[in-house]
Amino acid sequence: MTSQLRALGWPDDDDSPTDGDGLGHHQPIGGRYDLVEPIGEGGTSTVWRARDLRTRSDVALKLMSRSSSDEARLLERFRRELELTTRLAGPSYVQILDSGVVGARAFIVMELLEGESLHRRLRRVHTLPGRDLLELCAGLHEALAQAHAVEIVHRDIKPANIFYERIKTPTGRRDSLKLLDLGIAKALWSDARLTTTNTFIGSPHYMSPEQLESGHSVDASADLWSTAVVLYRALTGVLPFEGTGLAVAKRITMSSFLAPSLVSRGELRSFDGFFARAFTPNLADRFRTVDELCADFVAAVLASPLLGSPEAKSAGWDPRTTVVGPIGYASYAERASAGAADPRADTPTVITETKKRG
Numbered sequence: 001m002t003s004q005l006r007a008l009g010w011p012d013d014d015d016s017p018t019d020g021d022g023l024g025h026h027q028p029i030g031g032r033y034d035l036v037e038p039i040g041e042g043g044t045s046t047v048w049r050a051r052d053l054r055t056r057s058d059v060a061l062k063l064m065s066r067s068s069s070d071e072a073r074l075l076e077r078f079r080r081e082l083e084l085t086t087r088l089a090g091p092s093y094v095q096i097l098d099s100g101v102v103g104a105r106a107f108i109v110m111e112l113l114e115g116e117s118l119h120r121r122l123r124r125v126h127t128l129p130g131r132d133l134l135e136l137c138a139g140l141h142e143a144l145a146q147a148h149a150v151e152i153v154h155r156d157i158k159p160a161n162i163f164y165e166r167i168k169t170p171t172g173r174r175d176s177l178k179l180l181d182l183g184i185a186k187a188l189w190s191d192a193r194l195t196t197t198n199t200f201i202g203s204p205h206y207m208s209p210e211q212l213e214s215g216h217s218v219d220a221s222a223d224l225w226s227t228a229v230v231l232y233r234a235l236t237g238v239l240p241f242e243g244t245g246l247a248v249a250k251r252i253t254m255s256s257f258l259a260p261s262l263v264s265r266g267e268l269r270s271f272d273g274f275f276a277r278a279f280t281p282n283l284a285d286r287f288r289t290v291d292e293l294c295a296d297f298v299a300a301v302l303a304s305p306l307l308g309s310p311e312a313k314s315a316g317w318d319p320r321t322t323v324v325g326p327i328g329y330a331s332y333a334e335r336a337s338a339g340a341a342d343p344r345a346d347t348p349t350v351i352t353e354t355k356k357r358g
Contacts, residue, residue, distance in 0.1 A: 130306030139177025157226035
């Protein structure tokens with residue numbers, strides 16, 4: 001992986017520049033990318049629409065924020081995010097085009113996606129219809145099956161990180177779901193830790209009880225919990241665990257939520273059992289794999305009135321193919337055993353919020 005990083009423009013550890021940011025207001029990043037406008041911002045970076053002066057095409061460029069403190073830690077987080085992203089190449093993830101360090105600031109160049117996030121879509125339509133729920137579940141299954149097969153946990157599944165890319169086809173347009181932002185993802189084989197103590201890792205409303213309690217010691221079950229929260233929000237129009245701070249943490253750890261049938265006056269009764277299992281406090285009683293979770297969710301959709309007539313329900317929707325898709329978990333696992341994952345790789349653990357002591 002070190003040689004791959006060098007090929008993408010990363011310096012060796014002892015070659016990293018340490019003074020000055022090397023970025024002028026009108027100077028292209030890496031001598032190649034003109035920043036056009038910011039399109040997203042997080043705690044440690046900003047994503048820009050940029051112009052590739054070599055190919056004359058627009059790209060997305062993630063640029064590390066200026067930081068007078070902990071600069072080395074931020075650089076290492078970027079380096080490790082790049083390693084994980086390159087491991088998950090495919091239609092479910094954003095393609096990496098280039099990367100490097102200019103001055104003391106890292107950058108990653110990615111394909112520029114046209115479309116909208118699930119967060120924006122839900123603000124516009126409030127809830128998703130039955131077929132869109134099936135497509136959402138299938139897309140998340142495809143992405144997470146690939147990640148979990150190589151022992152990578154995303155740890156921040158939420159509507160803002162789920163993107164519908166709009167793709168032109170001979171007959172019109174279609175949406176392709178991508179899972180974004182591996183900035184706080186974790187590889188289960190790695191002992192590397194880039195966090196401090198007393199921290200939350202993830203987005204509070206979508207965290208599992210284990211994330212709230214331990215922060216670091218989580219596995220794929222954290223992604224399954226977050227996926228269920230996303231599906232609940234898309235189905236009902238509300239979050240299962242509302243509140244802020246300690247209030248939402250208490251509701252999550254106690255699994256205090258309204259069954260969908262209570263939110264919908266009985267119309268979504270077929271989903272009650274699914275979410276009761278997805279959100280049970282006892283980890284051993286929850287879904288163990290994304291295969292199990294999505295198969296049960298599809299069954300709940302098919303048992304509901306969301307798809308209309310029985311004919312409409314059966315037209316083109318086979319849970320076995322809708323959930324697994326054309327590649328499937330077994331294929332990803334086979335790729336992993338053939339060397340897609342290197343258990344010696346250096347991979348990230350990154351914080352997003354600081355836990356407050358009360």
